[in-house]
Amino acid sequence: MYNLRKALEENKLLEIKVKLNEFNPVDIANLLEDLDHEETLKAFRLLNKDLAVEVFSNLSSEKQQQLIEATSDEEISRIVSSMFLDDTVDLIEEMPAGIVSKILRNTSPAHRKLINQFLKYPDDSAGSVMTVEYVALRTDMTVKDALAKIRKYGIKNESVSDCFAVDKERKLEGIVPINQLIINADDTKIADIMTDNIEKVEVDSDQEYVAHLFRKYDLSNMPVVDKEGRLVGIITVDDIVDVIDQENTEDFQKMAAMNPSDKEYLKESVFALAKHRILWLLILMISATATGTIIRKYETTLQSVVILAAFIPMLMDTGGNAGSQSSTLVIRGLALGEIKTSDIWKILWKEFRVSLIVGIVLAGLNFLRILCFDKVELKIIIVICLSLFFTVVIAKVVGGILPIIAKKLHFDPAIMASPLITTIVDACALMIYFSTATILLHI
Amino acid sequence: MYNLRKALEENKLLEIKVKLNEFNPVDIANLLEDLDHEETLKAFRLLNKDLAVEVFSNLSSEKQQQLIEATSDEEISRIVSSMFLDDTVDLIEEMPAGIVSKILRNTSPAHRKLINQFLKYPDDSAGSVMTVEYVALRTDMTVKDALAKIRKYGIKNESVSDCFAVDKERKLEGIVPINQLIINADDTKIADIMTDNIEKVEVDSDQEYVAHLFRKYDLSNMPVVDKEGRLVGIITVDDIVDVIDQENTEDFQKMAAMNPSDKEYLKESVFALAKHRILWLLILMISATATGTIIRKYETTLQSVVILAAFIPMLMDTGGNAGSQSSTLVIRGLALGEIKTSDIWKILWKEFRVSLIVGIVLAGLNFLRILCFDKVELKIIIVICLSLFFTVVIAKVVGGILPIIAKKLHFDPAIMASPLITTIVDACALMIYFSTATILLHI
Missing domain, CATH: 1.10.357.20 (SLC41 divalent cation transporters, integral membrane domain)
Structure with a gap:
């Protein structure tokens, strides 16, 4: 692995910038964990903007707190607005009150409202593991409309291979694999290419049950709806892997006669x-x-x-x-x-x-x-x-x-x-x- | 759940046909498990062709064997050619010799060669959990060429959100999220929109190490290459969920002083x-x-x-x-x-x-x-x-x-x-x- 500390001591800033921006954000986060406060700040500021957000999401809460304390309001606002909502919610749950108010001060009112709503979902519920980064398409749209929407807003979460079809009241009607948008003609209606026989869960479903469905049906993602059947979020399988690890750890702990704890x-x-x-x-x-x-x-x-x-x-x-x-x-x-x-x-x-x-x-x-x-x-x-x-x-x-x-x-x-x-x-x-x-x- | 046995006894074939074709293949497979031999055959023949393949993949090996024994060569050929390759390989590993030769007799020579190659990968290796259902794009293609290729051949595995970029020798060069094909202009080169800093494994990597990478980098799929770096398959996260379950079961067994076994x-x-x-x-x-x-x-x-x-x-x-x-x-x-x-x-x-x-x-x-x-x-x-x-x-x-x-x-x-x-x-x-x-x- 790259000796970041040594490069920082020798002040090879340009080399670091080039090197770091080639790495995976998870690896960069691991490198930063071993640095002291000054070095972390110095290295973090050398990251490209998008990469910085991803690295930030992967840092330990101690490091995140250090960075927020040392960062300007504008920079915080930029980072938080680009983070996935579930990561932001995790961040806020971990931070002390002073830091939380610094974060919330720098988020838009709409975003703040969403965050507050997410904070209310009970631990271990579908709501607490879902994310809002998905593409919703109206059932009466055509493929052309759908493609135009995706081109305009982009797809924030690239690992999700499906779009979600909703009616006028945002009620979930079906799933449209993205490739269906590619292989079908421009004037095809979304309603005609969606799969309407789908697995979904409500926000307050237990995460263990959600993991069970992912296993049973080999899913890669699953929509989450509210009591009225309106789409409120999706759960991706990489978060389910974490849930499975967590549930297994709990079982290991209980089987060795301990009260379970999800802390390392x-x-x-x-x-x-x-x-x-x-x-x-x-x-x-x-x-x-x-x-x-x-x-x-x-x-x-x-x-x-x-x-x-x-x-x-x-x-x-x-x-x-x-x-x-x-x-x-x-x-x-x-x-x-x-x-x-x-x-x-x-x-x-x-x-x-x-x-x-x-x-x-x-x-x-x-x-x-x-x-x-x-x-x-x-x-x-x-x-x-x-x-x-x-x-x-x-x-x-x-x-x-x-x-x-x-x-x-x-x-x-x-x-x-x-x-x-x-x-x-x-x-x-x-x-x-x-x-x-x-x-x-x-x- | 639907009382399939009763409906079969009352010979309500049309009702069964309509009902079953609305269900998820995993659920249909579970329903069939409880039927006797005659009933299973009767119900299976009522399924639409594509659905029948998916249901077949989800059946227990006992049921699969029963169905193959009672099925014509043409039907076997149709089912096996539509199954995912990794499911076919699992099937062949479970069946007795007579059934295996009936299956292989009904597959094309090219398909047979692939199957044989897969059978050689050691248990617990990346090769044994990978699949070949992915879209490979040449780095010198344009977005337009890529879309044309996808429209022509389709995407068999809809849960994979990425295409894989290879050079002339099929060496893996990068990953192209499918949505990049949607949001970029027709004349953009694949080489310009692919991510070249990617995680990959070799066919003989240990599946536990693969699972570790999926966890660490929150991946939804990962390319598998041979010793020369040529793309030979991909691993999807739903198979990694199975690997994680299997590894955990082994740990539970070892921790209770047993030799591990992956049988239920x-x-x-x-x-x-x-x-x-x-x-x-x-x-x-x-x-x-x-x-x-x-x-x-x-x-x-x-x-x-x-x-x-x-x-x-x-x-x-x-x-x-x-x-x-x-x-x-x-x-x-x-x-x-x-x-x-x-x-x-x-x-x-x-x-x-x-x-x-x-x-x-x-x-x-x-x-x-x-x-x-x-x-x-x-x-x-x-x-x-x-x-x-x-x-x-x-x-x-x-x-x-x-x-x-x-x-x-x-x-x-x-x-x-x-x-x-x-x-x-x-x-x-x-x-x-x-x-x-x-x-x-x-x-």
Whole structure:
């Protein structure tokens, strides 16, 4: 990568100007992140106007704030008016009050009104991920009118391959791929070349549902309408990629027993990180006490055959791992829509059979291992291996169906992941272990 | 949803024809999945020709096979020649040999050559996810020539908003957004309106790297070139959404100690499921034996203060959970490129501080809980809570840095997730527990 800092120190301004303007705005933004305040300003001012806007959109909020503080009102006005509306809204949500008022002071009243409207859409709604940079065509226009409109106003968002057909009340009627405007004759009516069987969502639809539609229908963009069916924005698939990443991150966090947070790890404060983690650790810690109670109940058993304690970690860990495997597959299947709650009996039957195979193999190998390497009575080995087998079976069945039950009860299935399953399976494992021991060893 | 089966039973063919042709092909495919063989054929033949191709592409491989077996050579030839090339390649990869030869017999020699070439691209490479449905324009063409070419050949893939500019040797030179063809004058040269600073990949690039570029640069499509820089295909973002889902599923599976599989859970056989799970369970089971060895070493301690055993599950579980939280955040951060291996010291310091807070809160609350509800000696409570505190600190630090070390050693960081971290932390927890007990209780 280009050594921008060195070039700035040597004051090679012309070289920097030429070089930077050849780069992708995302890469330039990354380069600027590593510079100090003075250097950032110096480099930013060397960018061409259009490129500057794109680079600005890709900067971290700290850098954006620095730049706005050091920038004249005119320049702010120019940058903000050229940014995509969704980027402007993100910017305003991140900035402190003083900076926000500096930005809003420099936007036109119409633009300000739009921004305010966008700020009202709830987080995670279609409204919060949509953008307004699209081409709307009236259904009664001809191809010639449409082309004239596009030539006059341009297409701000070049990655959108469709225009959107609306009636006089701006009600969404259909989609017109841009290439239809190229291949059809000038006097063709938009109404005749539009596709009217289209997927759309309302502004307050959940973004996870929107992502589901994009996946299901392989969409590259989707119109967003208000309660009356009027077109208010579009969602492009590159924003859906971000939504998918965000939803997956949330699932990973929930499955590791944390409150989800969409902030990057390195940018989150130590207190926030601790706060997200403590509650679940506490709940699970107290639940694990139940497992302790089981051990206390069998204190005398344990005192007479203390070797039994040595195999508790192996039993608990294997049970927990076996259960987590099953719950993870089912949670993921539910998230991708590959598994429905009505599949519960299929899953029960499948996990039962898988657990028989896995249980027999693990118990068998464990039997041989202890027999060969440990000095343990045969009776006790049998207790250990029988317990292991039953633990694996219960773990897999419980791990497989608890996420489905959670979903049926309208909880997030992701909470039924490794930590909670482990706690439940631990209790089962010890109960099986000690009752088998009491019976077989006649204690 | 439309009750297709009922309508078929009542033989309302005209109604079905009208209804079905209004639906989205993905939805029709889902409807057909629930029908038996006869019904499927009957319904499929009612579809308009173009729609039939799209529906066919969206069917499961079982249904596709049924249809091909029951379909005439001409019809197969028509369907396959209209399908997107990447869908045809997927189809051929899924079908048994007899069906494959029936398909290939009905494709043109040129098409067959392309298919064969695609079949050679390794799984997970850019070549395996790309498609050939794009418009290539020569750099020396004018806008008028380009429009004429598009009008003549059409644009098969309507979701692609770009044309690709190549030189005489088909070397990729730039990208031309379709709207540039609309807003520029007829005699403008393609070379003058193309963007030449573009992201591209080679056919054998890894699909995970391709997904990374799409994310980083917010792309909607990307050209794929061969070793000589000649354009051979494009990748569209809807296929990248599938790649992202697949990569995430793999991470979830690895993090739950399974060999990854890209087959849907419900479609995978019981033996395959068991096979993916046994190896890691076995490795972890044997590792957990080490933890057992620690307990055996302290058998006498345990025999004299058997109550200590009751708190082993709580200590092990809390340690495992605390460690998994940290490792999950770091693994996810590495996967999204938000964390680099050079951040190891930052993470160590951050996790250390988080663990101090979490450790003090958990140990403190646990102290109060045991004091109030359990009849345990104060000395023993102190042993338990001190061990809990140190276990949490070690768990979080180990959980935070092991994924980074794995990445530095070119292992997949995802293996350093809950199961392995739990096994390591368990051993630490018991060592701390028993040594603290020996020292404080003077056993």
